[in-house]
Amino acid sequence: MDAILLQILNGLDKGSAYALIALGLTLIFGTLGVVNFAHGALFMIGAFCAVTLQRILNLSFELVDETQKDFLGNPLKVKTPYVEAWFGPDIGGSIIDWAVPLAILFAIPIMIGVGYVMERGLIKHFYKRPHADQILVTFGLAIVLQEVVKYFYGANPIQTPAPDALNGVVNLGAAIGMDIVYPVWRVVYFFFAVLIIGGIFSFLQFTTFGMVVRAGMADRETVGLLGINIDRRFTIMFGIAAAVAGLAGVMYTPINSPNYHMGMDFLVLSFVVVVVGGMGSLPGAVLAGFLLGVLESFASMNEVKSLLPGIDQIIIYVVAIIILLTRPRGLMGRKGVMEE
Amino acid sequence: MSNFNASRRRVLKTGAIAGAGVALPTIFTASSAAAFTNEPTGSSVTLGFNVPQTGPYADEGADELRAYELAVEHLNGGGDGGMMNTFSSKALQGNGILGKKVEYVTGDTQTKSDAARASAKSMIEKDGAVMITGGSSSGVAIAVQGLCQEAGVIFMAGLTHSNDTTGKDKKANGFRHFFNGYMSGAALAPVLKNLYGTDRVAYHLTADYTWGWTQEESIAAATEALGWQTVNKVRTPLAATDFSSYIAPVLNSGADVLVLNHYGGNMVNSLTNAVQFGLREKVVNGKNFEIVVPLYSRLMAKGAGENVKGIHGSTNWHWTLQDEGSMAFVKSFGTKYGFPPSQAAHTCYVQTLLYADAVERAGSFNPCAVAEALEGFEFDGMGNGPTLYRAEDHQCFKDVLVVRGKENPTSEFDLLEVVEVTPRAQVEYAPDHPMFAGGNLGSCNPGA
Structure with missing residues (x-):
């Protein structure tokens, strides 16, 4: 029983990342009609915002310590971060320790800016082009972005730890007399994802801006005829979708050390999530994200693998095939979306 | 105007023969004027460094490439000579290999077998590389080793740890310095x-x-x-x-x-x-x-x-080792690049010197002569104590390090500490050990 609950938690955790990325993908597809294969790269750029802030906070000056030697036998240059010199070792050390949560503030404007430039500079020229063209250009953009990141940060994973206070484990089953030990940061990630998803739905549901965007998603021409500049709002939505992917990346860095390829690792899975959820359906993307995350976790259980060897590698695609055969529009897909 | 009576069967036959001729890679049909594939005839000799320059192991590949460049510099008489000064064999004089200046070309394995084979093939066919070396994956090493065997050039493996490289997939033209599982x-x-x-x-x-x-x-x-x-x-x-x-x-x-x-x-x-x-x-x-x-x-x-x-x-090796060879290599590498070398850099540097030394001792670049010089070769001064290149499977036998993640690192490079240097005798095994069974070294292929 403990093992099953643990895998459900793992699945919800994985599903959080899938859902956040798929939510952004669906926002872009639903508003602009663009199939954005560069969306995984936005997740990766978000993660590297955390790496960058960590490096900024660790910027140091060097003092030569004659009593210590470096690997070549020369006097050792001891590095002291400016932050620690300015605020003292305790406060300065705490600021560095909390680099990842602080990176949320750092990443939001950067990601909105990246999204805005991406949409205005490249993707808007492909609105009227076939989906195949959009896929090719955005996939090419994703490769360019990851190579740029690799040029500056290298190919190896970069350790970006959670704050010490959130680094341990918590027994989630203590209240019911069970032993369900789970990493604190993964619990934080899940609730963070729920918060972001809730925020996006509330924004679209309860604000005038959101109402116009939803109207534009339903009937772009009519909204345009009412004199509303729907293109500008959709551009802003692209920026918001980029920020959602970026924040998912920022918070993911303590779970797995970021590397330049992490966006591609999530991209295909996220597209499957979008298709299973139903193209253009925001609730569908979230539902499918969590569903596929949980199924993927269960498929990794030894009991399941012993019955169906290799199932962990194909489960998501098997589920996608079954759902698309039985519900061709996905779990919550709307009629008319990508059907013309 | 002549009549050409082409039957369907004749056209197909001619087309098939012509197609097969065109499709056959030129490395397998090299001119018989040369004694072996890519026999160096000028004043220089070209080595092919096939490392991951893109993909997940690109940083490791970059370190391998640094080591190769350092080895070439030392072979050509530049720098401080590094491990050439501590190497037990004194055949290398710092005047290239057999008096020919060492030049090199690089390829990108991408840590994909097909890409690695393609880049190795290109270096052999187009650039005339007489030896291929490098890599950061066993899948790649096994694939490239097979290609080099067919092409008739020596392959000096880089970082490859699978038993299969010198087990069931061993080849007469392939040599591994790195240790194994x-x-x-x-x-x-x-x-x-x-x-x-x-x-x-x-x-x-x-x-x-x-x-x-x-x-x-x-x-x-x-x-x-x-x-x-x-x-x-x-x-x-x-x-x-x-x-x-x-x-x-x-x-x-x-x-x-x-x-x-x-x-x-x-x-x-x-x-x-x-x-x-x-x-x-x-x-x-x-x-x-x-x-x-x-x-x-x-x-x-x-x-x-x-x-x-x-x-x-x-x-396989760690930069904190205090033997003469390791210290000489760390000094050369660290002075040139500003940080200590990785184990991948070490094995690639050593493989290049070992190849050059074997050519000098054999007096020829002929892969079969080089292979003969490497087989059963005992040496020291290269950082792992007395080492043997075993003739039966072309696997190096030397001391192996047991390491532990360091509790209090003093620098960003000081992450591991050596717990024990396991003596060579403890890691040796019979050539027909079951974990290495199933392969056949075959015979050396000089190509041409």
């Missing part, structure tokens, strides 16, 4: 016995490809010989990034040791996940839960950060 098991087992005792239950997570399989087999055999039980061996997809769903079952498996047969990004992520789940704080069967990473790399350990602290593994 069996040696990791043989070196680690006594240390693990001293640290954790003989009554342990191990759980393996293994990367699902040739290297992972052979390492899992080797480590399981070595630890079971101590009296350990192996409760489960779980294969994980090479593309996996989040290992949480593979780690969770470990918690309730009854295991008190987790063996991570992972390398590169897989190792960084699986180790990080295992530590996140509190495995290191767990007490199972009345014992502290332990994690073992049988193959360590300093470059990869950096990615796992603090999670490597206190975790044991093995490595």
Whole structure:
């Protein structure tokens, strides 16, 4: 029983990342009609915002310590971060320790800016082009972005730890007399994802801006005829979708050390999530994200693998095939979306 | 106007012969004027450095390339000579190889077998490389080794740890300096016995490809010989990034040791996940839960950060070694590049010098003469103590290091500490050992 609950938690955790990325993908597809294969790269750029802030906070000056030697036998240059010199070792050390949560503030404007430039500079020229063209250009953009990141940060994973206070484990089953030990940061990630998803739905549901965007998603021409500049709002939505992917990346860095390829690792899975959820359906993307995350976790259980060897590698695609055969529009897909 | 009576059968026959002729790679149909493939005729000789310049091991590839450039510099008489000064063989004079200036071309393996073969083929066919070396993956090494055998050039493997490279996939034209999975098991087992005792239950997570399989087999055999039980061996997809769903079952498996047969990004992520789940704080069967990473790399350990602290593994070489050869290499490399070399850089540097030395001793670039010079060659001064290039399988036998993640590193390079230098005799095995069975070295192919 403990093992099953643990895998459900793992699945919800994985599903959080899938859902956040798929939510952004669906926002872009639903508003602009663009199939954005560069969306995984936005997740990766978000993660590297955390790496960058960590490096900024660790910027140091060097003092030569004659009593210590470096690997070549020369006097050792001891590095002291400016932050620690300015605020003292305790406060300065705490600021560095909390680099990842602080990176949320750092990443939001950067990601909105990246999204805005991406949409205005490249993707808007492909609105009227076939989906195949959009896929090719955005996939090419994703490769360019990851190579740029690799040029500056290298190919190896970069350790970006959670704050010490959130680094341990918590027994989630203590209240019911069970032993369900789970990493604190993964619990934080899940609730963070729920918060972001809730925020996006509330924004679209309860604000005038959101109402116009939803109207534009339903009937772009009519909204345009009412004199509303729907293109500008959709551009802003692209920026918001980029920020959602970026924040998912920022918070993911303590779970797995970021590397330049992490966006591609999530991209295909996220597209499957979008298709299973139903193209253009925001609730569908979230539902499918969590569903596929949980199924993927269960498929990794030894009991399941012993019955169906290799199932962990194909489960998501098997589920996608079954759902698309039985519900061709996905779990919550709307009629008319990508059907013309 | 002449009549041409072409029957359908004749056209097909002619087309098939012409097509086969065009399709046959030129490396297999080289001019018979040369005694062997890419025989150097001018004042220079070209070596082919085939390393991952893109892809997940690009940083390791960059370090390999630095080592190759340093080796070329030393062979041509530049720099301080590095390990040429400590190498027991004194055939190298710093005037190139057989008086020919050493030049090089590079290829990008991308850590993909097909891309690695394509770049090696291009260096042999277009650039006239007489020797191919490099790589950071066993899959790539085995693929390129096979190509070099067919093409008639020597392959000096880079970082490849699978038993298969000099086991069932060994080739007469291929030589490996790096250690292997069996040696990791043989070196680690006594240390693990001293640290954790003989009554342990191990759980393996293994990367699902040739290297992972052979390492899992080797480590399981070595630890079971101590009296350990192996409760489960779980294969994980090479593309996996989040290992949480593979780690969770470990918690309730009854295991008190987790063996991570992972390398590169897989190792960084699986180790990080295992530590996140509190495995290191767990007490199972009345014992502290332990994690073992049988193959360590300093470059990869950096990615796992603090999670490597206190975790044991093995490595081919480490820059803190205090023998003359290692110190000379670290000084050369560190002075030129500003940081210490990785184990991948070390093995690539050594392989280049060993090839050049073999050519000098053989007096010829002919791959068969070079192979003969390398087979059974005993040497010292290259950082791992007295070393043998065994004739039967072209595997180097030398001391192996058992290392541990350092608790209090003094610099960003100071991540591992050497716990034990396992003597060569302890990691040796018979050429027909079952873990290496099934292959055939064959005979040397000079090409041409």
